[in-house]
Amino acid sequence: MSVSLTSTFIKPVHREGPKFIAAFAVVTAILWLLWEPLGLVGLVLTVWCYYFFRDPERTVPMDEGLIVSPADGIVSLIGPAIPPAELDLGPQPLMRVSVFMSVFDCHVNRAPVAGEVTEVAYRPGKFFSAELDKASEENERNGLVLTMADGTRLGVVQIAGLVARRILCEVDAGAQLERGDRFGLIRFGSRLDVYLPEGTAPRVAVGQVMTSGESILAVIGRDDTATARTE
Structure with missing residues (x-):
């Protein structure tokens, strides 16, 4: 006991x-x-x-093609959006899933997929509430691109929130990450955006509770648009 x-x-x-x-x-x-x-x-x-600041161990699902949540929190936005230009993911909209972390959530961020970090790009900005859609464009942010073994790329962006004043990224370009590996943290209250590879639809709904490194956001190559629910 x-x-x-x-x-x-x-x-x-x-x-x-x-x-x-x-x-x-x-x-x-x-x-x-x-x-x-x-x-x-x-x-x-x-x-x-x-x-x-708790940093519990997580049980990462190992099935091929899974994309897991990079953060604890609640899915706040789902829908197509143009990735930040600094990530060089192209000008076309990709499906974006946003996970909002309150000040009571664990704030350690984890890699959604296994791959090489091929881009790390920090952008200064404002500190609007991370729940707002405009936070993706106007708030301080730090973006990573993970390139998988087959060349598929995925973007994940750390976004500062209303009370968050520091984004910590613990990896550099060239780092090799496994799915669920820790890569950073944001203080205090914030959001992560995941830009899914083309042809991949989310398998979560707005309001769904996520556990970083464990909860499944999507399966690569599965465009199950009939089952994906947007905001």
């Missing part, structure tokens, strides 16, 4: 987390000395900070 409780409530923390958790803890200690109710508020925020 104790092992089960430990695995349920105590998770590994992303390497970005300890410095923030420590800062929250120090402030909490000071607030506690000043006035206990403030200390309790600080304690709650410290626990939240730990929870935000």
